[in-house]
Amino acid sequence: MSRRYDSKTTTFSPEGRLFQVEYAMEAINNAGSLVGVTYQNGVVIAGEKKTLSKLLEPQVTKEKIFRLDDHVICGVAGVTADAGVLVELLRVRAQNFRLSFGEAIPVEQLALALADVKQGYTQFGGLRPFGVAFLFAGYDEISDSPCLYATDPSGNYASWKAHAVGANSAAAISVLKEDWSAELDLLRALDLVAKVLVKSMDTARPAAENLEIGVFEGRNFRFLADSEINQLAAKAK
Numbered sequence: 001m002s003r004r005y006d007s008k009t010t011t012f013s014p015e016g017r018l019f020q021v022e023y024a025m026e027a028i029n030n031a032g033s034l035v036g037v038t039y040q041n042g043v044v045i046a047g048e049k050k051t052l053s054k055l056l057e058p059q060v061t062k063e064k065i066f067r068l069d070d071h072v073i074c075g076v077a078g079v080t081a082d083a084g085v086l087v088e089l090l091r092v093r094a095q096n097f098r099l100s101f102g103e104a105i106p107v108e109q110l111a112l113a114l115a116d117v118k119q120g121y122t123q124f125g126g127l128r129p130f131g132v133a134f135l136f137a138g139y140d141e142i143s144d145s146p147c148l149y150a151t152d153p154s155g156n157y158a159s160w161k162a163h164a165v166g167a168n169s170a171a172a173i174s175v176l177k178e179d180w181s182a183e184l185d186l187l188r189a190l191d192l193v194a195k196v197l198v199k200s201m202d203t204a205r206p207a208a209e210n211l212e213i214g215v216f217e218g219r220n221f222r223f224l225a226d227s228e229i230n231q232l233a234a235k236a237k
Contacts, residue, residue, distance in 0.1 A: 028131065031167060035164045039146075039189035048064070049212060066087045072105075086132065110136060148163065
């Protein structure tokens with residue numbers, strides 16, 4: 001039945017479904033896990049790097065978490081090439097806002113801008129949806145608090161206290177629902193992220209070579225060192 005309605009992004013099935021958008025969602029479900037957790041003073045975001053072959057040279061640059069501006073980062077899950085195009089678009093949007101208004105773009109406005117772009121690719125012929133989900137983590141100057149937003153290929157976006165996308169995301173979200181609380185500090189938030197990744201990752205040996213973890217503490221961001229990631233992974237096993 002679906003084959004009659006999935007050749008174009010603009011064609012609804014009789015059930016009201018857009019199959020091309022659903023296929024884009026599946027690309028995310030097959031990607032490495034991506035988790036974001038807010039805590040009292042900041043946000044932790046972590047992603048699984050899927051190694052396709054032991055013959056590949058180790059990546060020097062990050063491939064799951066990207067800096068968009070001084071106050072905001074994003075994590076991606078899905079088609080890496082799609083993510084790269086959108087990351088560059090977001091960086092330009094953030095800098096244009098700073099140039100025009102002399103201040104940092106609100107994190108929600110950046111998430112909304114991406115959601116608008118994604119939604120446009122679901123309703124014009126000759127285009128396909130972007131097969132990538134984003135988690136935005138940063139510090140919101142308006143609310144004076146850390147924030148976490150997510151977008152999907154359909155163009156939806158939402159604010160979250162904790163969220164997960166990618167492979168085994170249902171299991172990851174179940175753990176977050178059970179263990180997240182507003183009283184989390186940085187150490188407990190890191191432990192929770194590590195626990196979620198260990199449960200959702202396909203590999204039995206999570207380590208720094210297949211993980212990226214970033215922390216926004218107040219207005220300051222840093223990536224965890226490999227030694228810190230290995231300690232967290234070993235503790236969570």
